[in-house]
Amino acid sequence: xxxxxxxxxxxxxxxxxxxxxxxxxxxxxxxxxxxxxxxxxxxxxxxxxxxxxxxxxxxxxxxxxxxxxxxxxxxxxxxxxxxxxxxxxxxxxxxxxxxxxxxxxxxxxxxxxxxxxxxxxxxxxxxxxxxxxxxxxxxxxxxxxxxxxxxxxxxxxxxxxxxxxxxxxxxxxxxxxxxxxxxxxxxxxxxxxxxxxxxxxxxxxxxxxxxxxxxxxxxxxxxxxxxxxxxxxxxxxxxxxxxxxxxxxxxxxxxxxxxx
Amino acid sequence: xxxxxxxxxxxxxxxxxxxxxxxxxxxxxxxxxxxxxxxxxxxxxxxxxxxxxxxxxxxxxxxxxxxxxxxxxxxxxxxxxxxxxxxxxxxxxxxxxxxxxxxxxxxxxxxxxxxxxxxxxxxxxxxxxxxxxxxxxxxxxxxxxxxxxxxxxxxxxxxxxxxxxxxxxxxxxxxxxxxxxxxxxxxxxxxxxxxxxxxxxxxxxxxxxxxxxxxxxxxxxxxxxxxxxxxxxxxxxxxxxxxxxxxxxxxxxxx
Numbered sequence: 451x452x453x454x455x456x457x458x459x460x461x462x463x464x465x466x467x468x469x470x471x472x473x474x475x476x477x478x479x480x481x482x483x484x485x486x487x488x489x490x491x492x493x494x495x496x497x498x499x500x501x502x503x504x505x506x507x508x509x510x511x512x513x514x515x516x517x518x519x520x521x522x523x524x525x526x527x528x529x530x531x532x533x534x535x536x537x538x539x540x541x542x543x544x545x546x547x548x549x550x551x552x553x554x555x556x557x558x559x560x561x562x563x564x565x566x567x568x569x570x571x572x573x574x575x576x577x578x579x580x581x582x583x584x585x586x587x588x589x590x591x592x593x594x595x596x597x598x599x600x601x602x603x604x605x606x607x608x609x610x611x612x613x614x615x616x617x618x619x620x621x622x623x624x625x626x627x628x629x630x631x632x633x634x635x636x637x638x639x640x641x642x643x644x645x646x647x648x649x650x651x652x653x654x655x656x657x658x659x660x661x662x663x664x665x666x667x668x669x670x671x672x673x674x675x676x677x678x679x680x681x682x683x684x685x686x687x688x689x690x691x692x693x694x695x696x697x698x699x700x701x702x703x704x705x706x707x708x709x710x
Numbered sequence: 711x712x713x714x715x716x717x718x719x720x721x722x723x724x725x726x727x728x729x730x731x732x733x734x735x736x737x738x739x740x741x742x743x744x745x746x747x748x749x750x751x752x753x754x755x756x757x758x759x760x761x762x763x764x765x766x767x768x769x770x771x772x773x774x775x776x777x778x779x780x781x782x783x784x785x786x787x788x789x790x791x792x793x794x795x796x797x798x799x800x801x802x803x804x805x806x807x808x809x810x811x812x813x814x815x816x817x818x819x820x821x822x823x824x825x826x827x828x829x830x831x832x833x834x835x836x837x838x839x840x841x842x843x844x845x846x847x848x849x850x851x852x853x854x855x856x857x858x859x860x861x862x863x864x865x866x867x868x869x870x871x872x873x874x875x876x877x878x879x880x881x882x883x884x885x886x887x888x889x890x891x892x893x894x895x896x897x898x899x900x901x902x903x904x905x906x907x908x909x910x911x912x913x914x915x916x917x918x919x920x921x922x923x924x925x926x927x928x929x930x931x932x933x934x935x936x937x938x939x940x941x942x943x944x945x946x947x948x949x950x951x952x953x954x955x956x957x958x959x960x961x962x963x964x965x
Contacts, residue, residue, distance in 0.1 A: 625926075629961045671881075696960075702951070702954040706885050
């Protein structure tokens with residue numbers, strides 16, 4: 451246990467934690483003193499990341515758990531698991547999500563619903579079902595992973611744009627409810643641009659990897675893709691009490707895109 | 711821990727009180743070397759004590775940001791004391807009230823001289839040193855009223871809006887030289903600048919209540935809430951963050 455950590459004593463649940471931003475966020479929170487429940491549909495993957503965290507920290511501070519973040523039953527089980535493992539929940543990182551390219555012409559209703567279910571229903575359920583336990587663990591913080599594509603549109607990301615924009619304003623609604631009720635529960639969204647994660651493979655499809663990554667990097671004014679820790683540091687800041695006056699805000703981690 | 715700004719050298723304008731003073735103290739505790747640049751001697755007791763006890767890490771430099779030469783002197787003070795400059799926090803500001811039909815040209819000019827021109831000059835003279843240092847972080851304190859307007863804040867809101875878009879311009883123009891530039895947008899923070907406005911009101915209690923009502927949670931933030939945002943943006947943790955606005959407003963803008 452890190453006794454001097456910025457999130458010492460925090461009890462965190464991170465969805466989609468088997469890889470990418472979820473794994474990096476869970477590692478970051480643990481390194482700075484939090485206990486972390488890592489959930490994912492890929493249970494072995496989440497457990498693997500948890501094991502490596504425990505090895506690094508030299509004590510049992512992380513646990514893996516199977517969860518489909520679009521399912522009510524799975525949320526109830528995950529929250530029950532948080533109670534069992536950590537005796538509470540003070541940080542919720544709604545990270546699980548997917549990318550699907552496609553314009554309004556390309557997508558059918560079933561594909562639209564699938565994207566909305568994975569990216570938006572999951573965040574709705576997480577905020578709603580975790581709220582009672584977060585209220586028991588104040589000060590608490592909800593961190594929702596949206597995207598720069600939740601603030602700016604692309605012709606070829608119709609469903610993804612809409613699903614991430616929904617997360618953006620849902621976040622503010624939850625934040626304002628908590629403020630109005632006088633609960634010390636903050637809720638913020640993070641909006642990354644392209645970050646080097648396995649999700650970029652879904653965006654790339656069958657195209658050449660190096661050429662595609664170079665093309666994506668060119669769209670970022672900084673001229674490079676972000677790394678998972680660029681997002682994980684923002685998660686750490688929003689999870690910590692350093693950000694106790696930050697709520698209903700959006701964090702853009704976008705290498706300058708929002709300046710244009 | 712407490713080493714997030716090891717090796718950084720910062721000048722903080724308006725560092726004698728409020729948000730700037732809180733940032734100066736946190737920067738030193740996180741390992742940075744700091745020049746506190748302000749018109750007035752440090753009013754914050756803990757900061758004054760720190761400047762006395764740790765002269766190797768933090769110094770005071772008298773600076774009126776409406777005077778070009780004094781900005782140059784504050785920047786030079788950092789380079790001569792600590793060997794380089796890679797971080798600035800532009801915190802100096804004034805907050806007079808009044809609607810467009812009621813304020814004078816002098817009120818407008820003074821507001822812009824400090825809040826907008828002062829921020830511009832601070833960046834202008836810091837940038838060459840940042841390029842020499844291989845990069846840097848520019849942190850400009852705007853306001854929630856730099857994104858939306860507030861009643862009776864015509865000149866203030868306009869000047870803070872200027873800060874927001876100036877920060878983005880700097881971000882784009884120096885992105886290839888490793889300089890990041892962002893603005894911070896505080897909501898109602900309990901600082902001397904706001905307390906002065908409230909105290910000047912005819913009905914102080916009503917003014918206090920109307921400020922509290924700006925906040926969804928019904929109460930202001932404290933200077934440290936903004937200072938931690940400065941630490942984040944100054945640190946390498948935010949190396950992918952530039953041209954952005956960091957809103958620290960307790961939800962004020964979301965409604």
